[in-house]
Amino acid sequence: MSQASMTGEQHSNKADSQGSIPYDKKNRFVYQDDEIIEKPFNWAQMRRLLTYMKPYKRQLLPILVILMILGTLTKLAIPFLISYAIDHAIAPEPGVDPSMKLLLIITGTAFVLYVIQWATNTYRIKFMNMIGQRIIYDLRADLFKHLQSLSFGFYDKRPAGSVLVRVTNDINSLQDLFTNGAINVLVDCLQLLGIIIILLFLNVKLAVAVMITVPIMFLISTKLRKKIRMAWQDVRIKQSRINSHLNEAIQGMRVTQAYTQEKENMTFFDYMNTVNLKSWNRASALNQTFGPIIEITSAIGAFILFVYGTGLVQAEAITVGILFAFAQYVGNFWEPINRLGQMYSQMLIAMASSERIFEFMDEKPSVSENKGAMLMPSIKGDVNIEQVVFEYEPGRAALKGISLHAEAGQSIALVGHTGSGKSTIINLLCRFYDPTQGRVLVDGFDIRNVELESLRSQIGIVMQDTFIFSGTIRDNIRFGRLDATDEEVERAAKAVHAHDFIMSMENGYDTEVQERGNVLSMGQRQLLSFARALLADPRILILDEATASIDTETELKIQEALKTLLKGRTSFIIAHRLSTIRYCDKIIVLDHGRIVEEGSHEQLMVKRGTYNGLVEAQYKYM
Numbered sequence: 001m002s003q004a005s006m007t008g009e010q011h012s013n014k015a016d017s018q019g020s021i022p023y024d025k026k027n028r029f030v031y032q033d034d035e036i037i038e039k040p041f042n043w044a045q046m047r048r049l050l051t052y053m054k055p056y057k058r059q060l061l062p063i064l065v066i067l068m069i070l071g072t073l074t075k076l077a078i079p080f081l082i083s084y085a086i087d088h089a090i091a092p093e094p095g096v097d098p099s100m101k102l103l104l105i106i107t108g109t110a111f112v113l114y115v116i117q118w119a120t121n122t123y124r125i126k127f128m129n130m131i132g133q134r135i136i137y138d139l140r141a142d143l144f145k146h147l148q149s150l151s152f153g154f155y156d157k158r159p160a161g162s163v164l165v166r167v168t169n170d171i172n173s174l175q176d177l178f179t180n181g182a183i184n185v186l187v188d189c190l191q192l193l194g195i196i197i198i199l200l201f202l203n204v205k206l207a208v209a210v211m212i213t214v215p216i217m218f219l220i221s222t223k224l225r226k227k228i229r230m231a232w233q234d235v236r237i238k239q240s241r242i243n244s245h246l247n248e249a250i251q252g253m254r255v256t257q258a259y260t261q262e263k264e265n266m267t268f269f270d271y272m273n274t275v276n277l278k279s280w281n282r283a284s285a286l287n288q289t290f291g292p293i294i295e296i297t298s299a300i301g302a303f304i305l306f307v308y309g310t311g312l313v314q315a316e317a318i319t320v321g322i323l324f325a326f327a328q329y330v331g332n333f334w335e336p337i338n339r340l341g342q343m344y345s346q347m348l349i350a351m352a353s354s355e356r357i358f359e360f361m362d363e364k365p366s367v368s369e370n371k372g373a374m375l376m377p378s379i380k381g382d383v384n385i386e387q388v389v390f391e392y393e394p395g396r397a398a399l400k401g402i403s404l405h406a407e408a409g410q411s412i413a414l415v416g417h418t419g420s421g422k423s424t425i426i427n428l429l430c431r432f433y434d435p436t437q438g439r440v441l442v443d444g445f446d447i448r449n450v451e452l453e454s455l456r457s458q459i460g461i462v463m464q465d466t467f468i469f470s471g472t473i474r475d476n477i478r479f480g481r482l483d484a485t486d487e488e489v490e491r492a493a494k495a496v497h498a499h500d501f502i503m504s505m506e507n508g509y510d511t512e513v514q515e516r517g518n519v520l521s522m523g524q525r526q527l528l529s530f531a532r533a534l535l536a537d538p539r540i541l542i543l544d545e546a547t548a549s550i551d552t553e554t555e556l557k558i559q560e561a562l563k564t565l566l567k568g569r570t571s572f573i574i575a576h577r578l579s580t581i582r583y584c585d586k587i588i589v590l591d592h593g594r595i596v597e598e599g600s601h602e603q604l605m606v607k608r609g610t611y612n613g614l615v616e617a618q619y620k621y622m
C-alpha cells in the first residue's frame with residue numbers, strides 16, 4: 001500500500017477541520033505527510049547544496065558574475081544620466097542655453113545602456129537556467145544512483161509512492177532555488193546597495209527621509225511573509241496528499257473497480273480536492289494582500305519624496321534633475337526588497353527539501369560491501385547456510401536457526417505454509433539482507449566478503465510477481481544479459497516454450513509491452529522471466545513460485561526443459577504446487593522459520609510427517 005495504511009487516526013488533523021464535506025469515511029486513508037516543512041536557515045546545508053555549483057565555477061560562474069555586474073551598473077547609471085540631461089541639456093541653470101547636442105549624446109548613451117542592460121539580463125537568465133538545470137540534473141542523478149544502491153530494508157520501510165512524491169517534489173523546489181534564486185539574491189543585494197549609495201551621494205537628507213519607510217515596510221513584510229509562507233506550505237501538504245492518494249488509486253484501480261468502490265473513492269478524492277482548493281484560495285488571498293501593502297508603503301515614500309523634495313528644489317538645495325533621479329531610484333528600490341523577501345521564503349523551503357534529499361543520500365545501504373571485499377570467482381554452486389537467524393524487525397525472527405547444505409548442481413525445494421520463511425532464505429542467499437546471526441557460504445566464501453555485483457550477477461532469480469519493463473519483448477528477455485544476440489534471445493525463449501506465444505503477437509519479439517507488462521497474461525510474463533533468467537546463464541537459479549501462473553500443460557513442458565537447463569546448476573525452487581518439486585534432489589520443509597523435515601520426496605512421503613500432510617491436503621481437493 002502506498003502512503004496510506006487503513007488504520008485510521010493520524011489523518012484527523014488540520015485537513016479535517018478545513019474540509020466541510022460531511023463524509024464520515026474521510027479518515028479511511030492515512031497519509032504520512034511527506035510535505036515540505038519550513039526549516040530554519042542552515043548554513044552547513046546551504047554550503048553542501050552549493051557544492052553542486054562547483055563543477056561550473058570555472059566555466060560559467062565568471063561569465064554570470066560579469067553579466068550581473070554589468071547589468072546592475074547600467075541599470076543604476078540610466079536615471080543618473082537622465083537627471084544629468086535634465087539639469088544640463090533640457091533645463092540648465094539660468095544663463096546657460098539648453099544644448100541639443102548634449103541631449104543627443106546623453107540619450108544616445110542611455111539607449112546604448114538600455115541595450116546593454118537588455119542583453120546582459122537576457123544572457124544572465126539564460127546562463128542561470130543552464131547552470132540551474134545542470135545542477136538539478138546532477139542532483140537527480142546522484143539521488144537516483146544512491147537510491148539504487150539502497151537495500152531492501154530501506155524500501156521495506158517506505159512505500160514507493162512516498163519515495164517518488166518526495167523525490168520529485170523536493171527536487172522541484174530546489175529547481176526554483178537554483179534557476180531563479182541564488183544569483184538573483186546577489187543581483188538584488190548589489191542593486192539595493194548601489195541605490196542606497198547613490199541616494200546618499202545625491203542628497204543625504206532626502207535619502208534618509210525617503211528611506212524612513214524601509215524599517216516599517218520590513219517589519220510588515222516579515223510578519224506577512226511568514227503567514228503567506230505557512231499558507232503555501234499548507235497547500236503543499238494538501239497537494240502531496242492528493243498525489244499520494246492518486247498514486248495509490250491508480251495502482252489499485254483494478255481492485256477498486258472489482259469491488260465497485262468508484263463512488264466511495266470519488267467522494268474521498270472530492271473531499272481532498274476541496275480541502276486543497278480551500279487551502280489554495282486562502283494562500284492566494286493572503287498573497288494578494290502583499291502587493292497593496294508594498295504599494296501603500298511606496299506611495300508614502302513617494303509622498304515624502306515629492307513634499308520634502310520639492311521643498312528642497314525650491315530652496316535650491318537640489319536640482320529638478322536630482323529630484324527626478326530620486327523618484328526613479330526610489331521606484332527601483334522596492335523591487336529588489338520584494339524579491340529578496342520572496343527568495344528568503346524560497347530558501348527556507350529549499351532548506352527543508354535539501355534536508356530530506358540529503359537524508360536519503362546519507363542513508364547507508366544496510367547491505368554493503370565489506371572493506372576489501374573480493375571478486376566472487378566463477379561460482380560452482382555449493383551453498384551452505386549455517387545456523388542462520390534473521391529478523392526483519394528486531395525481536396520478530398523470520399528464520400530461527402536454519403542450516404542447510406546444497407551441493408553444486410543439486411536442486412533444492414523449499415516448501416511450507418505461507419509465512420514459514422521460504423522467500424526469506426532466498427533473500428539472504430541473494431544478499432538482499434544480511435543474517436542477524438549465522439552465515440551464508442557460497443563455494444566456501446562468506447557472501448558478506450565478496451563484491452555484491454559479482455555475487456548477484458551469477459545468481460538468477462525468477463519470481464512470481466514478474467516485473468516487465470516498458471520496451472519490446474526482446475528487450476525484456478535481454479535484460480538477463482545485455483550482450484546476448486537475437487538468436488540467443490530466441491533460443492532462450494524456445495527453451496521455456498515462450499516462442500510460440502511471442503510469435504503469435506502482432507510484432508513478435510518486437511512487440512512493445514507496457515510497464516509491468518499489462519498486455520501480457522501472468523503466465524506469459526512468467527515465461528518471459530524464465531527466458532530472461534536462462535539467458536543470464538546463472539550458476540545458481542532461484543525459482544520463487546515461478547510456475548504458479550502457468551497452466552499444467554505448459555508447466556509439464558517447462559519441467560522437461562528445466563530438467564536439462566537445471567543440469568549443472570544449483571537451484572532453489574519454491575512452489576506451493578507440490579507436483580512441481582517432486583523430482584528435486586532435496587525437499588526442505590519449513591514451519592514458522594524452522595526446518596522441520598528434509599529429504600527426497602520418497603523419503604518424506606514414507607515418513608508421513610508434515611510434507612506428507614501437505615501433499616495429501618493438496619490431492620484431497622483435486
Ligand SMILES: Nc1ncnc2c1ncn2[C@@H]1O[C@H](COP(=O)(O)OP(=O)(O)OP(=O)(O)O)[C@@H](O)[C@H]1O
Nearest residue numbers: 156392393398416417418419420421422423424425
Ligand atoms: N519485508 C518484510 N518486513 C517484515 N517482515 C517480513 C517481510 N517479509 C516477510 N516478513 C515476515 O517474515 C516471515 C516469513 O516470510 P516469507 O516471505 O519468507 O514467507 P514465505 O514462506 O515465503 O511465505 P509465502 O509462501 O506466502 O510466500 C513472515 O512472517 C512475514 O510476515
